[in-house]
Amino acid sequence: MTLGKKSSLKTKVKSTLQKISNANPSSTEEQLLKVTDLSNTRRRSLVLNDDYGEHTNDNPSDEDITKLVEDKYKVDSGSPDEKSKAINEITNEIDVANQETLLETFNKMNQANDTRLIKRKKSRKGSNHTKGTDVPDVPASNKDKSKKYRSRFGDIDFNTVTETIFDSPSLYDSDAFGVYVLFWLGTAFLMVNNLVHFYFESDKILFNSEIVLILRKDLWKIAATDLAMYLCMYFSYYLQYLHSKNVLTWDRSGWLIQSVYDFVFIFFWLYVASDWCMSYTWVGKVFLLLHNLVLVMKMHSYAFYNGYLWRILGELKFSESFLSRLEDGKVGLSDSYDVATTKKILLESISFCKFELEYQSSATSLSSEYDVGTLDFDKNLETLQEAKVIKFPQNISLFNFFEFTMYPTLVYTLNFPRTRRIRWKYVGQKVCGIFGIIFLMILVAQSHMLPIVIRARECRSLPLADKVRNYFLILLDMIPPFLMEYIFTFFLIWELILNAIAELSRLADRDFYGAWWSCTDWSEYARIWNRPVHKFLLRHVYHSTISALKVNKMQAILFTFIFSSLVHELVMFVIFGTLRGYLLLLQMSQLPLIMLSNTPFMRGKKTLGNVICWFGFISGPSMICTLYLMF
Numbered sequence: 001m002t003l004g005k006k007s008s009l010k011t012k013v014k015s016t017l018q019k020i021s022n023a024n025p026s027s028t029e030e031q032l033l034k035v036t037d038l039s040n041t042r043r044r045s046l047v048l049n050d051d052y053g054e055h056t057n058d059n060p061s062d063e064d065i066t067k068l069v070e071d072k073y074k075v076d077s078g079s080p081d082e083k084s085k086a087i088n089e090i091t092n093e094i095d096v097a098n099q100e101t102l103l104e105t106f107n108k109m110n111q112a113n114d115t116r117l118i119k120r121k122k123s124r125k126g127s128n129h130t131k132g133t134d135v136p137d138v139p140a141s142n143k144d145k146s147k148k149y150r151s152r153f154g155d156i157d158f159n160t161v162t163e164t165i166f167d168s169p170s171l172y173d174s175d176a177f178g179v180y181v182l183f184w185l186g187t188a189f190l191m192v193n194n195l196v197h198f199y200f201e202s203d204k205i206l207f208n209s210e211i212v213l214i215l216r217k218d219l220w221k222i223a224a225t226d227l228a229m230y231l232c233m234y235f236s237y238y239l240q241y242l243h244s245k246n247v248l249t250w251d252r253s254g255w256l257i258q259s260v261y262d263f264v265f266i267f268f269w270l271y272v273a274s275d276w277c278m279s280y281t282w283v284g285k286v287f288l289l290l291h292n293l294v295l296v297m298k299m300h301s302y303a304f305y306n307g308y309l310w311r312i313l314g315e316l317k318f319s320e321s322f323l324s325r326l327e328d329g330k331v332g333l334s335d336s337y338d339v340a341t342t343k344k345i346l347l348e349s350i351s352f353c354k355f356e357l358e359y360q361s362s363a364t365s366l367s368s369e370y371d372v373g374t375l376d377f378d379k380n381l382e383t384l385q386e387a388k389v390i391k392f393p394q395n396i397s398l399f400n401f402f403e404f405t406m407y408p409t410l411v412y413t414l415n416f417p418r419t420r421r422i423r424w425k426y427v428g429q430k431v432c433g434i435f436g437i438i439f440l441m442i443l444v445a446q447s448h449m450l451p452i453v454i455r456a457r458e459c460r461s462l463p464l465a466d467k468v469r470n471y472f473l474i475l476l477d478m479i480p481p482f483l484m485e486y487i488f489t490f491f492l493i494w495e496l497i498l499n500a501i502a503e504l505s506r507l508a509d510r511d512f513y514g515a516w517w518s519c520t521d522w523s524e525y526a527r528i529w530n531r532p533v534h535k536f537l538l539r540h541v542y543h544s545t546i547s548a549l550k551v552n553k554m555q556a557i558l559f560t561f562i563f564s565s566l567v568h569e570l571v572m573f574v575i576f577g578t579l580r581g582y583l584l585l586l587q588m589s590q591l592p593l594i595m596l597s598n599t600p601f602m603r604g605k606k607t608l609g610n611v612i613c614w615f616g617f618i619s620g621p622s623m624i625c626t627l628y629l630m631f
């Protein structure tokens with residue numbers, strides 16, 4: 001190969017690489033620049049664009065340049081030494097092109113090292129922790145157990161709890177078991193009384209009553225709509241599948257596509273169920289809306305959880321590739337950083353990424369802090385994936401997504417706790433309970449609530465003074481049956497339906513609710529009465545608000561509370577067809593009650609706190625219903 005040909009070849013290759021760089025602005029240095037997010041002092045992922053071939057480097061390797069030289073330009077002449085020299089010259093020119101950006105990158109990475117690690121203090125004798133342990137420069141050894149990392153998604157625990165409170169053997173062994181039996185026995189006598197009166201005093205059978213006719217209307221159409229809505233959620237899987245095939249990238253377009261689809265999904269199916277389209281009954285509308293919200297939360301969690309892991313995987317491959325080239329002497333560095341310092345920064349990145357991928361692949365009920373010493377840092381990524389120590393991105397499969405859609409949870413993870421078998425007798429008990437509770441709810445609604453609702457609707461045309469006077473009478477009449485329906489609804493969904501679905505899907509975690517009836521303040525109630533939704537809000541609203549909007553914890557709590565209130569108000573709009581904001585105001589009124597519960601006056605007054613909560617449980621739902629009916 002002559003000197004002229006080699007110079008011409010260099011010019012062509014550099015020109016081609018420059019065009020690639022202009023079309024794809026993310027360079028090696030820009031990838032490194034994003035290695036660390038210092039927000040909230042939590043080590044997070046490198047926000048990569050994943051545009052560099054096999055997710056390793058935007059700048060081509062020697063093999064890439066050789067292939068470009070030989071295939072694109074059909075150069076097959078010249079001695080191997082000349083060709084190798086030309087390739088090395090081009091590679092070095094590419095690697096040292098952006099030294100200022102690289103210097104800034106390493107400065108940021110170096111400053112981030114402390115935020116990635118939790119240094120443990122030494123506790124008393126006999127403790128497993130060590131005090132004052134010097135953290136070595138490079139956490140490459142499996143034996144370094146003094147080092148801890150914090151997982152970005154270590155905020156949710158998936159416990160291997162196979163029973164809820166009312167299924168727990170501790171309930172049947174406790175002194176309160178008789179109260180539980182008394183409640184259901186008293187309920188049974190009340191329902192028998194209602195059923196007998198309805199049979200002898202009504203000219204129709206319960207199956208043809210107004211409430212049942214509402215439930216039966218368009219039943220099969222609603223079921224078909226629900227099935228279509230469910231199938232549409234598989235869009236989230238195919239979006240991740242396209243990412244796995246390098247068709248698109250999460251940080252460049254994937255997150256935006258998913259976010260837009262979430263909003264379109266909600267409002268499109270709202271429109272389908274509305275009076276402008278299918279004109280379903282209010283029962284059908286609210287059922288489809290609630291299931292709509294469940295599916296959207298599932299899609300969002302699946303997409304953004306895997307999107308985060310794509311970033312982590314991209315960072316790991318990038319750091320390993322850059323480190324390999326650095327060790328081979330194929331990367332030019334600024335004078336401000338020597339090779340040892342650069343290796344330290346890259347090894348920190350590799351260690352954290354392996355920790356995060358291994359942690360997410362194995363964590364269920366683990367704490368968000370995890371011993372680095374238990375992880376396999378010395379093995380490469382492919383080996384860990386083959387051994388199923390790292391389960392990403394192998395989880396991007398149609399069956400895995402189908403399984404997640406069947407689980408009664410709104411938060412996705414790589415490793416759900418599972419039971420060994422399905423207890424069919426248990427499933428049969430729950431199914432019988434489901435139909436039994438629905439029957440009781442229909443009986444209460446038909447015998448007690450429907451007459452009150454009719455009275456309330458008739459009062460809408462009265463003068464304001466008469467309407468207010470009648471409102472309090474109707475509210476008092478509405479409280480007993482609505483409280484009964486409130487308790488039935490809780491037991492139907494959180495104790496029967498979710499447990500039946502969990503048993504059929506073999507999900508071991510049955511942490512669906514806590515002892516909300518013993519709450520002493522509204523913040524505790526918000527955390528434990530609906531655990532699946534609370535976990536979703538905690539991870540994808542509260543923590544995401546802190547991360548994305550850079551707000552403090554109190555502002556994130558307020559944002560989460562307002563977000564939840566707006567969603568509840570949307571449900572009221574679908575049921576009553578009017579936008580009044582009564583539920584929004586009453587739910588926001590919990591904030592001053594939460595502040596009151598944290599004052600010295602309320603400290604230690606557990607009974608008073610529980611009375612305040614129960615006053616809200618009893619009066620709140622009835623008050624909201626009657627306000628929307630009459631005003």
